[in-house]
Structures are given as C-alpha cells and as structure tokens.
Amino acid sequence: MTILLYLVPAALGLGLLALAAFMWSLRSGQYDDLDGAAHRILSDDDVRVD
C-alpha cells in the first residue's frame, strides 16, 4: 500500500494544477469573449506590424 503515498499526492497535485490553470485563465479574461476567439482564427491578417 506504500504506492498510495505517491499516487494520492500525485492525483491531488494534478487536480490542483488544473484548478490553478482554470483560475489563471479566468483572471486573464479568456472567458470574456468566447465567440470572438472562434471568429478571430478565421481572419489571417491579425498579425499587424505596430
């Protein structure tokens, strides 16, 4: 049963990682414009030289 010592923390760690990733994406506004992302990928002139 010593395997649990590795597996349980590993499982929880991965879960926490996903949670942290979601929180980051939420904070950086990635859910603010879901439709826009779908359309932006179709326009090819979005690389502009400023």
Add this chain to the structure above:
Amino acid sequence: MKIAVDYSSFLRPETGGRFNLEWAVEGVSSADAIAEIEGAFSSIPGLSKARLNFTTRRLTTEWTEADCDPSPAIRTLERLGYRVAPFVGDAEESEEDRYTRWLLRCLAVSGFAAVNVMLLSVSVWAGNVTDITPETRDLFHWLSALIALPAAGFSGQPFFYKALRALRQGDMTMDVPISIGITLALGMSVYETAHHAEHAYFDSALMLIFFLLSGRVLEHAMRKRTRSAAANLAALRSPVASKINADGHVSEVPSDALIAGDLVLVTAGCRIVADGVIETGQSQIDASLMTGEIELTAVKPGDLVYAGTFNHHGALTIRVSAAGSRTLLADIEKLIDEALTYRSRYVQMADRIARVYAPVVHIAAALTAMLWIGLGTSVHDALIIAIAVLIITCPCALALAAPVVQVITAGALFQKGLLIRSGDMIERMAEIDTIVFDKTGTLTLPEPSLIDASQLSNDALLMAGRLALSSHHPLARAVCEAVREKQKRLEPYPDTQEITGSGIHCVIDGVEARLGSPSFCSVPAPLWNKNASVLAFRYGSEAGLISVGQSLRPDAIETIKKLKAKGYHVMILSGDHADIVCKVASELGISEWRGHVLPKEKCDLLVAMKEQGHKVLMVGDGLNDAPALAAATASLSPATGADVTQAVADAIFTGKRLSPVFDMLMLTRKGKRVMIENFSLALIYNLIAVPLAVLGFVTPLIAAAAMSGSSIIVALNALRARHAETFNS
C-alpha cells in the same frame, strides 16, 4: 456645417497614463467584422490598442493621449454599414460581472473537489466489497474530509448567504433546504469518519454544490448576454448630445451628463436628447413616441420640446430645462408607479414549491428518526437514516428544474431577436390570452420607410440609395434602408452636396443626379397626401417620384393572423386619431380597436381587463404606453421605444419584424410546459428515493447515483424547450 466632435468626456483614465474608451457596435455578424472594425481604428494616431469583443459587441480602445479624434474611424465604419456609439458601462453591470466570476470560481473549486473526492470514494466503494482494510478506508475518508470541508465552505457560499438572508426575512427559498442538506451531510460524514464507519457522504455534498452552481452560472451567463445587448441598444439609440460650449465649440457628451441650462444642438434627422426650450431654429418634430400621434408638429423658438421626439427638418438649438419642470415625464412616471402596484408580485413556481417542499421533507426526516427509534434501533442509526433522507431529498433536480429551462428559453428567444429582462417573466408570458398592441412604432415601423418607388427603374433606385447615403435626413435614410435590403453594401458617391430643405446632388459619370423635393428635381409634384411624404429622383432624363411614410411592419398582417389562429384575443389601443387607427385595424383584420386613448385610460382599460380574469400582454413603444406596460400581466417593447418604456417592459424585441411577438409567446409557452415536466420529474425521483431512504437502504453510492441521475435528466429534458413552433417553422 462641420462639427468638431469631441469624445474626451467619454475617456476614462487607465493606469500608465493611458485612456480607455469603450464603444457599442451594431452590425457585427461575420469574421470580417473583427478585422474591419479593429483595422479602421488602427491607423488613428494616439491609439495603442483596439479590440472588439464579439460576444458583447463592444470595442475597447486604448489611447496614449487624451485629445484623441476617433471620428475618421467612425465615418469609415458607418460607410461599411456598422453603427458605433461611445459606451459608458454602468455600475450594476460590472457588479453582475464580478458576481458571475465569483460563481465561476466557486464552480471550479467544487468541481475540482468533487472529482477528487469521487476518486477516493470509488476506491472505498470498490474496497468495501473486496479487501480494503479499515485503516486505508479511514485514511481515504480523512483525505476526503480534508478536501471537502474547505472546498464546500468556499463554494457553498452563494447558497449559505442566500439561505441566511431568506431565513432572516422569514421567507423560504430552495437555498434553505440546500444549505441544511450540505451542512448535515458534511457534519455526519466527519462524525462517521471519526468513528471508523463504512459510509461517508463527502462526495454527495460536493456533487450537489457542483450541479447547483452550474445551474446558477448558466443563469447568470444568460442574463449577462441579454443585459449587455440591451445596454448596447441603449448606447446606440441616444448616445450623445452635441453640447454647444460657451466659446461656440460643439462637443459630444453623454446625454445623461447634460444639466439644466446647457445649450444643445439637434440637427435634422436626429432625436432630441433632453427636454428643453428652443432657442433658435424652426422645424417640425415627430412626437409619436410621446403621444402616439404621427402628425408632425411645427415648433419655433420658445416652444417646449421633450426628449425622445424626432427633429425632422431644420437644426435646432435647445436650452436644457431643469429636471423639475419635466412635467410630462414626471406625470408618466407617477402613473407607472401606480400601475406597478397593480402588478401583484407574481410568485414563481419554484418558490411556491419550495414553500411546501422544505417543511414536508424536514418533517419526513424527523418522523423517520422517531419511527426507527420506536422500532428499537439505536439513536445513532436512526439519526444516520434520517440524515440520509435529508441528503437524498436535497432539492438538486428541483432547484435546477426552472433555471435550466429559463436559460434554454432565453437563449432561443435571443436568437429570435428578443432580449428578456429576467427569467421569471417566462412563466407570466406563458399564461397570456389577450394581446394589446399600440399602433405607432409597434404595429407600424418606428421610422418612415419607403412605400412606393415604382416610377424608378432598379438601377435608378440603386443610385438614389447611394446618393441618400450621404444625407442624414430621415426621408433619405428611408430610401437608403430600402435599397440596402436589395444590396447590402452601398458605396456613397464622392463630392455630394446637400442643400438644406431641398435635397442632395452630385455628378455621376458626367451627368447630374438629384434626390430631394419634387421641385428640386424638376418633377411635377403630386396631390398632397396626408399619410406620405414625397421625394423625387432625377438622373439625366430619367426621373420619378418616391413616396415615403409610415408603413406596417413587413410581417404584421401574417403575425396577427397567426396569433388569432392560436386563439389569442388581439386588440389595438392607440393615442393616434381614430380614423388612422381604424385604417390600420382593418388592414390587419383586428376588429377591436380604440383611438385617441390617453395614457391613463390605457392603463385603466388594462386593469379592467385583468379584473375580468384576462392575462394581458401589452406591446408598445411610446412614453404614453409605459404605464400600460407596467399594469399588464407581461409586456413587450420594440428596441426603438422610449427609455422609460423599455425599462418597464419584460422584454425587448429588435429588428423590423413583428414576428418576435409570436415567437415570444410560443417559446415561453413551451418553456413553461417543459418546466412543469421538470418539476414532475424531480418529484417522481423523490417518490422513488425517499421511501428507499426512509427504509434505510440509501448508501453513499446510491445517493450519488440518484442525485446526479436526476439532475442530468432534468437538464437534458430542459433542452427540449428550444424547439417550439415559431413564426418561420
């Protein structure tokens, strides 16, 4: 006259010395829009960022200096067929945004915790029937507790706060049994874990929170979408006032920012943005939004004009009057307040069920405990069974039943061009049996439109449309709109010249083209017609008359026919002259109508109908309709209606067609039917699960399966609300 447009009053300072300016954009429909709109702004000096949000239809621009001039970009966009207006966000909307984000965070935490605890729970369930040692099981239970307690404490907050508020007010909502269920499930599980028991309900508690939160997140996302669309409409409709400063320089300011004593300029073809007294200029104004009458009123210096009226002919300068003297609006607002008290607070189905449901299950749980103690079981076991009853009856499916349907129905309505203010109007709208229409701007189009252009060839009409593009005159706009229906993209001619009061002309391929009054185009004027204005177009030797006026919405006749076929009682109450109302009524086949109705009378008539037991839907756009909208069972207003009117209406419909009224009624009817099905499904689940729990058969495994099963069935069934018989089907 060239007006220097100054948008600086809309700029909001950002960190780093930058300024933010947000715009509402109309006409965004394809992927090209993003490149076109952002591209139009990109060449403007002083701009550091322009990004279009496709979901909210808003463009955020960031500037490095405060004296920016975005007007070239706006002109480019208007030529491409977009409409843009500076947008000022309101506090309520950003508050709602923050709340939605908080809910999402709660949802993420409960989702993470539910999945991980379920991982541990499944191991325990599998171990219980094979060879798990009590020590490993305890370890797993304690690990679950370690995850579940903080996670539930964090993500359960939306329910706990609401339940506390409800209890403090002596009210009963679904949040109360939910909070009790979650707390008891967690408390009992900790107690059982401490006593090395086989079963713990950590997973059930977390799953419950997760399912319920998903319902709430959806509900808020739906509300956010319709709310932001409605806010955009408001920004586009009466966005800015042209304020004349002391030095004679004209700047654009939000119309809300005007104060009494300000001088504003209203050009021909614009809505008057504030109540006031005319200082200079003469014109004819259309006050149909206030009175329902379509005849134009002549105004001169010294006359009082109201916000929302439409300036047809000449430029006016208006001295904004003090808020206290807004007599008409003040009267209407008093009527609205009175009318709102008639609209008795409608109790939603879910709340009505909650009021009965919560006491019933709590009594059932108490009886279960007493029954088992009476049968000789230990107090501990009896309490465990009683708590299992509470967990299994925790109204997961019941609490999801209505919100999920509301979300689906609101989404379907949104696609039909209807923006609803809140989900609870669906139940009220579904009960409607009588529909009362206003005439002007509701059954008819709000703006004058092209009635007849048969004297012109298609090519000539196209030219007239392109020429009209350069004018802001309402009649020119009507020609433009009509041509746009045939050809979406219209290019204006360069070097057009407008002669105020006569028309517009330019030279195309060496030949002069004119659009304007018949005399301006040297076309013999026809006999005077009360219901239409006449324009003429001349290109070389080709010439003809174009008549423009009030016309019915394109699908009005068919919509009314369909509504009558569905058994709705339809009538017209209008503030306009009886003979005009009569003509429209006979055209639409409506036998019951009344003209010259005052706002107060409209309201009283609706109240009388309601007292006879009718459920009345009021559809209207004018300020004179607002009290009636407030008094009706449910109300609907076109997006072109007056601000006050839209604020009172349950829903707003966009576009030129009347069919949204039909779609609204059909979709809400279907929505309510599905809601009732959902409540029945949730109750059936309880009828099966509760006896099992009372008899002591419910293990955590069964609780988890039953709870998620019933929630998923309810959510899937809600999807059916999307499909209702609509106008086009």
